[in-house]
Amino acid sequence: MKLTYPHMGYSYIAFKMLINDLGYEAVVPPEPSKRTIDLGARYAPEFACIPFKVLLGTYLETIEMGADTGISSGGVGPCRAGYYGVMHQKILNELGYDFKLIIFEPPQSNYLDFIKKIRSIKPRGMSWRTFIQLIKKGYRKLEAIDEMEYLMYRNMPYEVNKGDTAKAFNEVLKILDAAQTAEEIEDARWECRKTIARVPQDRSRIPLKIGIIGEIYVVLEPAVNFYLQKMLGEMGVYTDRSIWLTSYTQKNVLVEGKFGERDIHEMAHPYLNEAIGGHGLNSIGEIVSYAEDGYDGVIQLAPFSCIPEIMAKGIVPRVSREEGIPVMTIFIDEQTAVAGVLTRLEAFLDLLKRRREQKAG
Numbered sequence: 029m030k031l032t033y034p035h036m037g038y039s040y041i042a043f044k045m046l047i048n049d050l051g052y053e054a055v056v057p058p059e060p061s062k063r064t065i066d067l068g069a070r071y072a073p074e075f076a077c078i079p080f081k082v083l084l085g086t087y088l089e090t091i092e093m094g095a096d097t098g099i100s101s102g103g104v105g106p107c108r109a110g111y112y113g114v115m116h117q118k119i120l121n122e123l124g125y126d127f128k129l130i131i132f133e134p135p136q137s138n139y140l141d142f143i144k145k146i147r148s149i150k151p152r153g154m155s156w157r158t159f160i161q162l163i164k165k166g167y168r169k170l171e172a173i174d175e176m177e178y179l180m181y182r183n184m185p186y187e188v189n190k191g192d193t194a195k196a197f198n199e200v201l202k203i204l205d206a207a208q209t210a211e212e213i214e215d216a217r218w219e220c221r222k223t224i225a226r227v228p229q230d231r232s233r234i235p236l237k238i239g240i241i242g243e244i245y246v247v248l249e250p251a252v253n254f255y256l257q258k259m260l261g262e263m264g265v266y267t268d269r270s271i272w273l274t275s276y277t278q279k280n281v282l283v284e285g286k287f288g289e290r291d292i293h294e295m296a297h298p299y300l301n302e303a304i305g306g307h308g309l310n311s312i313g314e315i316v317s318y319a320e321d322g323y324d325g326v327i328q329l330a331p332f333s334c335i336p337e338i339m340a341k342g343i344v345p346r347v348s349r350e351e352g353i354p355v356m357t358i359f360i361d362e363q364t365a366v367a368g369v370l371t372r373l374e375a376f377l378d379l380l381k382r383r384r385e386q387k388a389g
């Protein structure tokens with residue numbers, strides 16, 4: 029099997045190792061580009077949201093690279109994500125490609141189906157013990173990648189020389205990519221922490237604090253959100269992201285709705301007490317949470333035509349007013365351009381700075 033998977037931030041490094049460990053050939057998806065989006069938009073239904081188009085474009089690009097099988101996650105609840113795997117498969121078949129998609133739905137929705145799919149990727153002859161160990165090792169690498177990306181954004185607003193933390197992070201990705209055994213991954217993690225910590229910082233600064241919320245794919249894939257978090261970091265803003273691939277995986281398999289120690293659905297309840305699909309309900313709870321934590325503002329990232337985020341946006345003005353925190357929504361589709369996003373960001377930062385000054389009297 030020549031296996032591929034969606035490009036989501038920097039997770040491709042861990043999935044590449046896992047697939048190769050299982051004895052398959054990993055076809056690493058290229059970072060989503062204009063070509064990826066154009067390809068996806070050409071064959072996707074017009075109303076489809078941007079994650080659908082990017083994923084379709086990615087499958088087409090990886091098929092060109094030789095992939096014959098794709099692995100992705102599905103979705104349950106009132107969101108179109110649940111149909112996307114089936115639709116991708118149908119479109120690719122109609123285009124004449126002999127490409128098989130294996131879609132993993134959350135195990136709680138159908139344990140038997142989940143186990144059947146796990147069996148389909150477990151190599152014959154490999155013991156379950158070895159298989160589980162390899163998955164755990166891949167997950168450890170994924171955790172290390174998430175941790176380093178998190179540290180990068182934490183440090184960026186304090187860096188003395190603009191761009192140094194991003195350079196250190198690129199170094200860190202190479203170190204993690206080279207680590208193959210469980211011990212090497214642990215050692216690499218320590219080395220990476222030191223690499224990022226070595227970047228000269230000025231901790232006397234008091235940067236603006238912004239929380240990033242929204243739909244998972246546009247939040248996790250920097251190539252689709254115009255590297256928003258890096259952009260803000262280099263503008264001297266401290267950002268916190270509500271979704272990480274590892275915590276999302278844990279939440280969906282273990283404790284749906286938890287955001288750290290707090291129950292994010294509970295926090296959303298005064299404004300919305302029903303699941304509306306995707307991350308709509310979470311988005312509301314996360315605004316409340318960031319307001320309670322004293323953040324200056326929140327940015328909601330939403331694919332254009334994403335029903336859950338559009339519904340959440342309808343409630344945002346009230347949440348923003350009552351919780352006393354400004355929220356800016358950025359809708360993303362294939363027409364969105366970086367210049368427009370930058371202009372809106374600058375205006376939003378001006379507003380937050382003025383608010384802070386007013387509060388300080």
Ligand code: SF4
Binds near residue numbers: 108
């Ligand atoms: S959450 Fe929104 S963007 Fe994501 S699949 Fe559902 S409708 Fe599309």
